[in-house]
Amino acid sequence: MNTAICYCGLDKKFQDCCEPIIKGIQKAPTAEALMRSRYSAFATHAADYLVATTHVSQRKYHSKSDILNWAVSNQWKKLEVIHATENTVEFKAYYIDNQLINHIHHEFSNFIFENGDWYYVDGEFY
Numbered sequence: 411m412n413t414a415i416c417y418c419g420l421d422k423k424f425q426d427c428c429e430p431i432i433k434g435i436q437k438a439p440t441a442e443a444l445m446r447s448r449y450s451a452f453a454t455h456a457a458d459y460l461v462a463t464t465h466v467s468q469r470k471y472h473s474k475s476d477i478l479n480w481a482v483s484n485q486w487k488k489l490e491v492i493h494a495t496e497n498t499v500e501f502k503a504y505y506i507d508n509q510l511i512n513h514i515h516h517e518f519s520n521f522i523f524e525n526g527d528w529y530y531v532d533g534e535f536y
């Protein structure tokens with residue numbers, strides 16, 4: 411991987427892009443930034459962050475161990491943000507599973523801004 415490009419695809423180093431958000435040093439300023447940081451969290455197996463940024467009403471559907479298994483069993487190749495509004499993001503996440511099969515996860519995600527933080531709520535899959 412080119413170290414000048416973040417996992418999320420932006421032309422910035424991970425340390426200057428998603429990492430400070432994942433570490434809690436910075437807040438994601440937009441739903442899209444949160445979505446990008448969550449993709450980078452899958453790529454770096456930051457399951458605690460993925461749980462923390464899932465809206466509390468939805469956490470029962472996403473166990474930390476399931477998230478971690480899903481994150482580590484795939485190779486996360488590329489993120490493509492197709493369209494973003496204030497509180498939605500449509501994206502494609504390209505990954506290779508543990509059978510070395512290529513997949514594209516195409517999702518239209520909903521986000522909510524609550525008490526100063528963005529959270530992932532849910533998504534429709536294509």
Ligand SMILES: [Zn+2]
Binds near residue numbers: 417418419429446450
């Ligand atoms: Zn990033």
